Amino acid sequence: MTTLAFASILIMSAMGYFIGRRRSLAIVNGERYRLHSRPVYHGAFVALWIGIPTTLFVLLWLLFQYSVIDSLLIGSMSADLTEGRSGEQVQLILNEVKSIAAGNFFNIPSPEIQDLANTYNALVAKFRWMLVASAIVIAAAILLFTLSRISDSFRARQGVEKVLDGVMIGCSLIAILTTLGIVVSLVVESLRFFSKVPFYEFLFGLNWEPQIPIREGQVAAEGAFGAIPVFTGTLLIAGISLLVAVPIGLLAAIYLTQYAKSRLRAFIKPLLEFLAGVPTVVYGFFAVLVVAPAMKEWGAGIGLDIAPNSAIAAGAVMGIMLIPFVSSLSDDAISAVPQSLTDSSLGLGATKGETILNILLPAALPGIIGGILLAASRAIGETMIVVMAAGLIATLTLNPFEAVTTVTVQIVTLLIGDTAFDNPKTLSAFALGLLLFIVTLFLNVIALRIVQKYREKYD
Amino acid sequence: MTDILDKIDSKALHDWNSPENRRRVQKRYARDRLLKIAGLTAIGLAVLLLGILVTSLLYSARSAVTQSMVELEYFIDPAKVSRDAPERGSYRSIVKKAVLTHYPEVTNRRQQRKIVKILSGGVSYLVRDHVVANPDVMGKTISLKLPLSDPFDQLNKGVIRRDLPENQRRVSDKEIAWFDVMVKKDLIHNPINWGLIFNNDSRRPEVAGLRGAIVGSFYILLVCFLISFPVGIAAAVYLEEFARKSRMNDIIEVNINNLAAVPSVVFGLLGLAVFLGFFGLPRSAPLVGGMVLSLMTLPTIIIAARAALKAVPPSIREAALGMGASRHQVIQHHVLPLAMPGILTGTIIGLAQALGETAPLLLIGMNAFITSDPGSIMEPATALPTQIYSWADSPERGFTSRTSAAIIVLLGFLVIMNTVAIILRQKFEKKW
Amino acid sequence: MEPNMSTEYLDIANLENSNVEQGRPRSEAAETPDITLDTDLKFRARNIDVFYDTNQALFDVSLDIGDNAITALIGPSGCGKTTFLRCLNRMNDVIDICRVTGSVELDGDEIYTDKVDPVLLRARVGMVFQKPNPFPKSIFDNVAYGPKIHGLAADKTELEEIVVNSLKKAGLFDEVKDRLAEPGTGLSGGQQQRLCIARAIATQPEAILMDEPCSALDPIATARIEELMGELKESLAIVIVTHSMQQAARVSQRTAFFHLGTLVECGETEQIFTNPHDDRTQSYITGRIG
Numbered sequence A: 001m002t003t004l005a006f007a008s009i010l011i012m013s014a015m016g017y018f019i020g021r022r023r024s025l026a027i028v029n030g031e032r033y034r035l036h037s038r039p040v041y042h043g044a045f046v047a048l049w050i051g052i053p054t055t056l057f058v059l060l061w062l063l064f065q066y067s068v069i070d071s072l073l074i075g076s077m078s079a080d081l082t083e084g085r086s087g088e089q090v091q092l093i094l095n096e097v098k099s100i101a102a103g104n105f106f107n108i109p110s111p112e113i114q115d116l117a118n119t120y121n122a123l124v125a126k127f128r129w130m131l132v133a134s135a136i137v138i139a140a141a142i143l144l145f146t147l148s149r150i151s152d153s154f155r156a157r158q159g160v161e162k163v164l165d166g167v168m169i170g171c172s173l174i175a176i177l178t179t180l181g182i183v184v185s186l187v188v189e190s191l192r193f194f195s196k197v198p199f200y201e202f203l204f205g206l207n208w209e210p211q212i213p214i215r216e217g218q219v220a221a222e223g224a225f226g227a228i229p230v231f232t233g234t235l236l237i238a239g240i241s242l243l244v245a246v247p248i249g250l251l252a253a254i255y256l257t258q259y260a261k262s263r264l265r266a267f268i269k270p271l272l273e274f275l276a277g278v279p280t281v282v283y284g285f286f287a288v289l290v291v292a293p294a295m296k297e298w299g300a301g302i303g304l305d306i307a308p309n310s311a312i313a314a315g316a317v318m319g320i321m322l323i324p325f326v327s328s329l330s331d332d333a334i335s336a337v338p339q340s341l342t343d344s345s346l347g348l349g350a351t352k353g354e355t356i357l358n359i360l361l362p363a364a365l366p367g368i369i370g371g372i373l374l375a376a377s378r379a380i381g382e383t384m385i386v387v388m389a390a391g392l393i394a395t396l397t398l399n400p401f402e403a404v405t406t407v408t409v410q411i412v413t414l415l416i417g418d419t420a421f422d423n424p425k426t427l428s429a430f431a432l433g434l435l436l437f438i439v440t441l442f443l444n445v446i447a448l449r450i451v452q453k454y455r456e457k458y459d
Numbered sequence B: 001m002t003d004i005l006d007k008i009d010s011k012a013l014h015d016w017n018s019p020e021n022r023r024r025v026q027k028r029y030a031r032d033r034l035l036k037i038a039g040l041t042a043i044g045l046a047v048l049l050l051g052i053l054v055t056s057l058l059y060s061a062r063s064a065v066t067q068s069m070v071e072l073e074y075f076i077d078p079a080k081v082s083r084d085a086p087e088r089g090s091y092r093s094i095v096k097k098a099v100l101t102h103y104p105e106v107t108n109r110r111q112q113r114k115i116v117k118i119l120s121g122g123v124s125y126l127v128r129d130h131v132v133a134n135p136d137v138m139g140k141t142i143s144l145k146l147p148l149s150d151p152f153d154q155l156n157k158g159v160i161r162r163d164l165p166e167n168q169r170r171v172s173d174k175e176i177a178w179f180d181v182m183v184k185k186d187l188i189h190n191p192i193n194w195g196l197i198f199n200n201d202s203r204r205p206e207v208a209g210l211r212g213a214i215v216g217s218f219y220i221l222l223v224c225f226l227i228s229f230p231v232g233i234a235a236a237v238y239l240e241e242f243a244r245k246s247r248m249n250d251i252i253e254v255n256i257n258n259l260a261a262v263p264s265v266v267f268g269l270l271g272l273a274v275f276l277g278f279f280g281l282p283r284s285a286p287l288v289g290g291m292v293l294s295l296m297t298l299p300t301i302i303i304a305a306r307a308a309l310k311a312v313p314p315s316i317r318e319a320a321l322g323m324g325a326s327r328h329q330v331i332q333h334h335v336l337p338l339a340m341p342g343i344l345t346g347t348i349i350g351l352a353q354a355l356g357e358t359a360p361l362l363l364i365g366m367n368a369f370i371t372s373d374p375g376s377i378m379e380p381a382t383a384l385p386t387q388i389y390s391w392a393d394s395p396e397r398g399f400t401s402r403t404s405a406a407i408i409v410l411l412g413f414l415v416i417m418n419t420v421a422i423i424l425r426q427k428f429e430k431k432w
Numbered sequence C: 001m002e003p004n005m006s007t008e009y010l011d012i013a014n015l016e017n018s019n020v021e022q023g024r025p026r027s028e029a030a031e032t033p034d035i036t037l038d039t040d041l042k043f044r045a046r047n048i049d050v051f052y053d054t055n056q057a058l059f060d061v062s063l064d065i066g067d068n069a070i071t072a073l074i075g076p077s078g079c080g081k082t083t084f085l086r087c088l089n090r091m092n093d094v095i096d097i098c099r100v101t102g103s104v105e106l107d108g109d110e111i112y113t114d115k116v117d118p119v120l121l122r123a124r125v126g127m128v129f130q131k132p133n134p135f136p137k138s139i140f141d142n143v144a145y146g147p148k149i150h151g152l153a154a155d156k157t158e159l160e161e162i163v164v165n166s167l168k169k170a171g172l173f174d175e176v177k178d179r180l181a182e183p184g185t186g187l188s189g190g191q192q193q194r195l196c197i198a199r200a201i202a203t204q205p206e207a208i209l210m211d212e213p214c215s216a217l218d219p220i221a222t223a224r225i226e227e228l229m230g231e232l233k234e235s236l237a238i239v240i241v242t243h244s245m246q247q248a249a250r251v252s253q254r255t256a257f258f259h260l261g262t263l264v265e266c267g268e269t270e271q272i273f274t275n276p277h278d279d280r281t282q283s284y285i286t287g288r289i290g
Ligand SMILES: Nc1ncnc2c1ncn2[C@@H]1O[C@H](COP(=O)(O)OP(=O)(O)OP(=O)(O)O)[C@@H](O)[C@H]1O
Pocket: C052, C055, C057, C075, C076, C077, C078, C079, C080, C081, C082, C083, C084, C095, C097
């Protein structure tokens, strides 16, 4: 049915195109030169004006249709069905109704529910027809209006181009809308969270146990949402990953840009790019399959008790993931240093090593620092590796051999399989998300600024 | 003062070849070598780690390449399967009978049940599907190769070692003896495990496959492409060709750069709160997955497209403008076609990133357990990376090797996409 | 400022240097170019071929360069001047794809042998580049860099002395004496280039190679550098690449003209500019090629 709506838009637009073109030619009796704009532009003008607003209308309709139908359905529920039930329970009934409406039953539904399912199906069908009908009506209205504007002096090309301008600006704004969407949704849900759990408790509390069952009448906020252990866990793992990635990545970049013959470079670069393109879920599995068991065994060998989901295993694997990232950013920073600067140092009789340490690295330092900040931001926001390889329990420790949890792990585990946004447990994920967003944004802005300044210096 | 000036003038001041100086230089070179060795070590380490990553995955995946199957004769007894509704027969007993004919000496029920468990629990469904698809086999005996259950699959591949003491392996000596009866009768086969790609997901590793995940990922990428490609081009063209330096455009630009670095899980939160929560779109649907990923891919495409547009020399624009074309026409007819290979390259790279993205899909429920492939972009589905995540989380041993194999399938897709992008870039690089 | 057209170099021939083969080029060398030097021989380049990968940039170049004199290398862009200059202190070793064959002697000793350490060689043969490029360090550290890495100063005061003297010799000291701790990149272009010269002479080199040292400078700064070169040549050999015919004529005593990777002609500057033997030289200096 949705397809039918879009198809009718397409057909109406195509019709509009041909009618518009014919009409423009008819007005001037086929003497094209009398037209201000070529006939195709008259056609395109009509087609665009039909196509774009109608498509937007249909999309908006589709976006809202489900929530409208839901509320209509809830409205049609008899009082004894909704009486005394929380929003969550009503939602459950709704889900049951929908699955029955879709024809999946596991046992015979009660007549009430069956009725509701029938209502639901009827509503959906009604909405579908209404959608197609209103799309066609709108398209027809626009067609009539635009056709009336076609004349020999009508500037159809400019009209078309203005529409295209509008579309392009709209598309550019999507980036801003996305950011807005992120900020608004995070802030709204976080505010709801902070209305249940005090702000200072979240930021400074030492105890994080969001999974506790929320019993009737229990104050969920009782010491269970202190995020400090989650923050320290995040920083611990991110720190370990940078300890692995920065030296290796930086040294690799130095070697590749300064010492390596071009043959070796041509061989290593694609390998690093491959390493960079490996999805993080793969690294996560690698951590579980190889690194964590190996570390545990190694620890047992020297009498160390290393947890199977230790911070060091997750951090080390995240470090591996970041190596190509650090190395390519360092590579950029080093390559931006003008050749003449290193040549001057070599020309004074410095060895390559002295040139690198005394001239090249100090000159490239801002770029390298920017790169490290970006890597830190990646490490903090990285999700899959820690979801698979780090712990779920928030322990307040800096011992890398113990299991710690991170912000991203908590977000994912709190939200997997749960969509009801009315308990502190799920809402806390949004508060964590907001914090994560702010911190990574801050790191990125600073890093990009440093890198930009640095580039300008040598451009 | 002056004597130093004189010193500089006289060439005898510094004896570069003195033994003392030679030693000094030796030391300096040693330090240089140290740095070089450190760099080489770092590279070696990176390559080694990559090697370990790939070989451990390949090593772990090797036992998922084939699937142990047993070839048995199944008598489709009309007494057990009704001709009118073949999907409702008692296939379990048909399978049981087919297995137990090879063990006439075993009469104990518990032991019989154990013997049947050599076969995958999914076998009775597979027989059913076969009968439903070919109703004319009713009353006949058919020979089918069907999968073994996971422990015996592992035993057959040598993953479970026979030389371990009995209490340390998952199959008992007795079970091994029963299994060897089939081996001796030459009933066990090891064909390539095509089911891994063509089957749907299952709780039983021996019959679980990636079909639903591949279809789901395809739908997601399709949606992602349909949204981000046109929108990305339009935004890039506007920002690169039309936008004048203004505050608004600066904001847009900074915004795009920062969006590219927002953690992916935050996009998942956005999808959850806005697409699922606010608009009430269905959970686990490829449509929502594609929409979320398109928002993530958009910055990549816009940045790549702008670079491609920038690379088109201004002389081409000027020449076309000079012939009286409008700016729109110039871009449509001259600039965009020239920039298209670059834009496509960026798009493919962006889609490859999207294909591997997991966290946002988890948040919108695309790790659900779904045993059929999605028929449309609105039906619940999984995706390749989320399937990998689910399998990695499954306790059954057989899923370990299958997870590795699934990863290799995913990496294969990524390598193909990136290769296409590289070829595209090389082929069209700087034609003008 | 008057262009320095000194011809005193005849008088200051440094005869004390015992290990330098005196006067004329060795006669046994069949490939000896047809030139005569009025001063000591500093560099003696023979049959230099340079390849970048498979691309040959210099073809059989043989050239003598005298001490206590300025030798100018001129020629159209891409003819191999920079390449030749970089052969003289083995800077081409730095470029991966670059291969040099032939022989260069410095004070009679072959520099293209394994025994010669390019690092020490470069300390003896300094270099100044086209664009002024102070290190991102303070003015003091810029000049102190060479002496520090080579261990030329026993202590801090000695280092300071070297720095101050180098800055004085480069004629920069008075302008920067109050801000030695400030970054070198904060100076004007001309000052920066003199800082680079000070940096180069701080290791007490015997020769300085300059690759278009004035091309990024205004005329006044250029004149200042030229004056400085005139002073420096009293104590060392200078080789300068320049695109300015006037500059070559003003400052140099000898001029070598390169064309398409070959050395076309080399002789006294006056002779090259007034009476070139080769048509190509004639065409170039009158502005018909290049
Ligand atoms: N690093 C390099 N790699 C490859 N080829 C090079 C390199 N440097 C120079 N060449 C080539 O060697 C030839 C000579 O270059 P060179 O820089 O010596 O010319 P030049 O006379 O200094 O020119 P200009 O006056 O423009 O500085 C040129 O054809 C150039 O392309």
